[in-house]
Amino acid sequence: MTTMVSADTLDISFPEVDYLALAPLLIVFGAACVGILLEAFLPRTRRYSAQLVLSVVGLVAALVTIVMNVGEDRPAFAMSDGSRVDAIVIDGPGLFLMGAIVAMGVIAVLLIAERRVSAGGAFVAHAAVAADSKADAAQARHPGATEVFPLTMFAIGGMMLFCVAGDLLTMFIALEAFSLPLYLLCGLARRRRLLSQEAAMKYFLLGAFASAFFIYGVALLYGYAGSVQLVDINAAIAASGNSQVLLLSGLAMLAVGLLFKAAAVPFHVWTPDVYTGAPTPVTALMAACTKVAAIGGLLRVFNVAFGNSGNPGGPSLAWDWRPILIAIAIATMVIGAILAVTQTDIKRLLAYSSIANAGYLLVGVIALGQALGATLFYLVAYGFTVLAAFAVVTLVRDSQGEATHLSRWAGLAKRSPRFAVIFTLLMLAFAGIPLTSGFAAKFAVFSSALEAGQTSLVIVGVLSSVILAFPYLKVVVLLWLSQPVEDAPAVSMPGFMTGTAVTVGVVFTVLLGLAPQVLLNIVDGAGQFLAK
Amino acid sequence: MTPTYYLVLAAALFTIGAVGVLVRRNAIVVFMCVELMLNAANLTLVTFSRINGTLDGQIMSFFVMVVAAAEVVIGLAIIMSIYRSRRSASVDDANLLKY
Amino acid sequence: MGTTYLASYSTLGFLLVLGVLVSIAAFAANRLLRTQAPSPAKQTTYECGLDPVGDGWAQMQIRYYVYAFLYALFAVESVFLFPWAVVYDRPGFGVTAAAEMGVFVAVLALGLAYAWRKGVLRWL
Numbered sequence: 148m149t150t151m152v153s154a155d156t157l158d159i160s161f162p163e164v165d166y167l168a169l170a171p172l173l174i175v176f177g178a179a180c181v182g183i184l185l186e187a188f189l190p191r192t193r194r195y196s197a198q199l200v201l202s203v204v205g206l207v208a209a210l211v212t213i214v215m216n217v218g219e220d221r222p223a224f225a226m227s228d229g230s231r232v233d234a235i236v237i238d239g240p241g242l243f244l245m246g247a248i249v250a251m252g253v254i255a256v257l258l259i260a261e262r263r264v265s266a267g268g269a270f271v272a273h274a275a276v277a278a279d280s281k282a283d284a285a286q287a288r289h290p291g292a293t294e295v296f297p298l299t300m301f302a303i304g305g306m307m308l309f310c311v312a313g314d315l316l317t318m319f320i321a322l323e324a325f326s327l328p329l330y331l332l333c334g335l336a337r338r339r340r341l342l343s344q345e346a347a348m349k350y351f352l353l354g355a356f357a358s359a360f361f362i363y364g365v366a367l368l369y370g371y372a373g374s375v376q377l378v379d380i381n382a383a384i385a386a387s388g389n390s391q392v393l394l395l396s397g398l399a400m401l402a403v404g405l406l407f408k409a410a411a412v413p414f415h416v417w418t419p420d421v422y423t424g425a426p427t428p429v430t431a432l433m434a435a436c437t438k439v440a441a442i443g444g445l446l447r448v449f450n451v452a453f454g455n456s457g458n459p460g461g462p463s464l465a466w467d468w469r470p471i472l473i474a475i476a477i478a479t480m481v482i483g484a485i486l487a488v489t490q491t492d493i494k495r496l497l498a499y500s501s502i503a504n505a506g507y508l509l510v511g512v513i514a515l516g517q518a519l520g521a522t523l524f525y526l527v528a529y530g531f532t533v534l535a536a537f538a539v540v541t542l543v544r545d546s547q548g549e550a551t552h553l554s555r556w557a558g559l560a561k562r563s564p565r566f567a568v569i570f571t572l573l574m575l576a577f578a579g580i581p582l583t584s585g586f587a588a589k590f591a592v593f594s595s596a597l598e599a600g601q602t603s604l605v606i607v608g609v610l611s612s613v614i615l616a617f618p619y620l621k622v623v624v625l626l627w628l629s630q631p632v633e634d635a636p637a638v639s640m641p642g643f644m645t646g647t648a649v650t651v652g653v654v655f656t657v658l659l660g661l662a663p664q665v666l667l668n669i670v671d672g673a674g675q676f677l678a679k
Numbered sequence: 680m681t682p683t684y685y686l687v688l689a690a691a692l693f694t695i696g697a698v699g700v701l702v703r704r705n706a707i708v709v710f711m712c713v714e715l716m717l718n719a720a721n722l723t724l725v726t727f728s729r730i731n732g733t734l735d736g737q738i739m740s741f742f743v744m745v746v747a748a749a750e751v752v753i754g755l756a757i758i759m760s761i762y763r764s765r766r767s768a769s770v771d772d773a774n775l776l777k778y
Numbered sequence: 779m780g781t782t783y784l785a786s787y788s789t790l791g792f793l794l795v796l797g798v799l800v801s802i803a804a805f806a807a808n809r810l811l812r813t814q815a816p817s818p819a820k821q822t823t824y825e826c827g828l829d830p831v832g833d834g835w836a837q838m839q840i841r842y843y844v845y846a847f848l849y850a851l852f853a854v855e856s857v858f859l860f861p862w863a864v865v866y867d868r869p870g871f872g873v874t875a876a877a878e879m880g881v882f883v884a885v886l887a888l889g890l891a892y893a894w895r896k897g898v899l900r901w902l
Contacts, residue, residue, distance in 0.1 A: 160870060161870040161871055161874065161875075180885060180888055183888055183889070183891075183892050184888065184891070184892075186892060186895075187891050187892045187894075187895035187896070188895065274760060275760065277760075277763040277764045278760075278763075278764035279764065280764075316739050316742060319742070319743075319746070320742060320746065323746045323749065323750070327749060327750065327753045330753055330754075330757060331753060331756075331757070334757055334760065340764070341761075341764055341765070341775055342775050342776055344757070344760055344761045344764060345761065345773040345774075345775055345776055346776060347757045347761075348706060348757050348758060348761050348770075348773055349773065349776070351753065351754050351757050352700075352706065352709055352710065352713070352754075352770070355710065355713040355750055355754065356697075356700050356713055356716075358746075359693075359696070359697075359713050359716035359717050359720065360716075362717060362720040362743055362746075363693055363716065363719065363720040363723065365720070365724075365739075366689075366720045366721075366723035366724045366727065366736075366739075367723065369724060369727050369728075369731075369735070369736055369739070370686075370723065370726075370727035370730070370731075373731045373733065374733075374735065375735070375739070419776075420776040423776055424776050470787065738861060741857045741858060741860075741861070744854055744857060745854050745855060745857065745858070747854075748850050748851055748853075748854035748855075749851065751847075751850060752847045752850060752851060755843075755847070756847075759843070
């Protein structure tokens with residue numbers, strides 16, 4: 148049964164590399180590396196503007212190369228003997244997911260770069276200084292560390308790679324490439340540093356735990372299929388005589404790792420704490436971009452490897468995993484919605500709403516191919532709204548920094564009606580009121596899940612979104628009808644960058660609500676994942 | 680010696696690591712348990728590589744080793760910073776974030 | 779979705795319930811049978827019979843820690859050199875393979891350059 152292997156007996160040949168297909172990833176990772184160089188060699192005073200320009204230019208260039216790749220449907224590497232190397236697969240949904248991550252990444256970078264709203268920005272100057280020490284008080288005058296820019300770029304690059312990875316090893320590397328910078332970014336808040344460090348530690352320990360499950364699942368699937376390429380696993384499910392135990396336990400462990408990043412119940416416990424403790428711009432990055440990456444990874448794995456999407460009528464493992472995933476989706480929607488009702492802190496509320504939204508996105512994953520386009524639409528609609536919502540959260544401040552407790556938000560409409568109108572619009576979009584992007588997105592996902600025959604799941608989804616509407620409307624009522632507290636926080640004038648983030652988010656929320664067909668056409672044109 | 684024994688050993692190591700993460704209180708010990716889980720995955724990969732007669736699994740374990748090293752550096756830096764602020768590395772003491 | 783389909787999950791459910799019951803029984807038996815005589819000596823760290831002195835977090839020069847980090851990263855990254863060394867002289871690899879390893883090492887050197895500029899490499 149066992150065979151000794153040596154490199155001499157193996158035929159190893161060099162793959163043809165499609166550099167245009169790799170260009171978006173190379174540009175983002177390259178910009179991150181150049182960012183480190185700038186950090187090392189530029190004088191301190193000039194780093195901030197150089198890093199900001201580099202990050203934004205890098206992301207825009209990546210977006211351009213993504214658009215140049217539209218229409219491609221093949222792996223980025225090709226062997227001369229015709230064998231498959233699926234490390235990176237450039238296909239319609241993959242390009243769309245990468246584009247969504249980069250577009251939202253630009254907005255998140257603008258939020259991260261904002262220094263007008265609070266002096267020095269949201270990030271600590273020297274993370275190594277112990278919190279609440281004398282040195283910590285002294286460093287409060289310094290502007291924030293500019294290392295956050297390369298870290299953000301590495302995270303965004305990792306997320307992009309995660310969405311186009313065609314084998315599980317590349318996926319694991321991408322998972323770590325975006326998780327590790329995020330762990331650090333979570334711990335770099337300028338104010339409430341103990342909370343921030345605690346969030347970083349919780350996220351790190353649980354994230355590392357989840358990725359250990361992921362790689363063990365990969366190892367078991369490798370044992371089952373003899374390969375970690377998604378298409379090979381799909382082929383092995385139809386043909387392999389190996390033990391089903393390896394396959395099913397491997398799939399379960401892989402799913403734990405993926406569902407953790409997507410914040411699905413019962414792997415959601417980190418989300419409220421980390422979203423609350425992390426600096427708000429980083430929370431925005433996680434809520435928008437990480438959600439896209441995690442759901443994008445789930446979509447690809449379950450469609451290509453375990454859903455047999457290349458041959459929808461053929462044998463597939465869907466009968467085995469669907470009941471479990473349905474249970475998880477129902478739990479995620481219901482528990483996320485119910486716990487959101489009880490929250491008193493706006494960041495925690497948005498965290499629980501993000502959990503519930505992971506549930507709606509899982510409905511799209513469970514429905515497989517037919518709901519793929521709708522799920523992609525939902526990711527974009529939710530992402531831009533949540534970016535704008537967190538951008539607004541950064542603006543409501545008192546002397547302690549951001550005032551996130553909801554009681555402090557009472558009656559803010561009287562002092563700053565314009566802010567209240569914007570936040571009300573965003574809340575209505577989250578609640579799924581018609582003519583907003585939230586409604587269009589939920590409608591698209593639920594109707595395509597109905598077509599796929601997931602009636603019970605859709606009923607639970609609709610009911611839970613009714614529950615979830617309640618906390619959002621509670622915030623709206625609080626803003627408009629309550630009496631302001633004595634020392635109510637002020638709504639800062641947004642700087643150019645936060646202003647841009649809010650504007651873009653609101654514009655997308657309205658446009659996708661009024662004319663969803665434009666984007667729906669794009670996601671339909673993206674087609675399916677490359678599966679053969 | 681059949682390779683199955685290595686798979687069983689790896690599964691046992693993985694379980695010990697997972698239980699350790701769940702029951703230990705010290706962040707560094709928790710983290711060491713995560714590393715044990717990663718190494719269990721490594722052992723599984725190498726064993727399957729031998730069973731399948733392909734080199735992929737061994738190459739994959741290289742990647743896992745490198746990821747584990749990167750995780751050590753990031754993780755210890757985070758735990759160190761929290762220890763310097765609080766003089767405690769117990770995960771139970773980190774309890775400011777709750778509703 | 780027939781009854782046999784759901785019945786196949788009942789085994790799993792039974793196993794889960796059984797697992798929970800067994801562990802509850804084990805802990806309950808342990809609680810009933812054990813003697814309880816707590817003393818502070820039992821709470822101390824075991825150090826081969828000696829009483830522990832101070833706490834586990836000894837003071838040490840922070841430089842060791844940063845150096846250890848740098849070493850861990852570079853030592854471990856070098857595992858990629860081994861598979862590369864096996865194939866780089868094969869036909870079709872040559873210059874391209876050397877260039878790719880150059881890029882890889884350059885990325886690592888980038889980290890080293892950053893550490894150097896931040897003053898990590900100076901032993902004070």
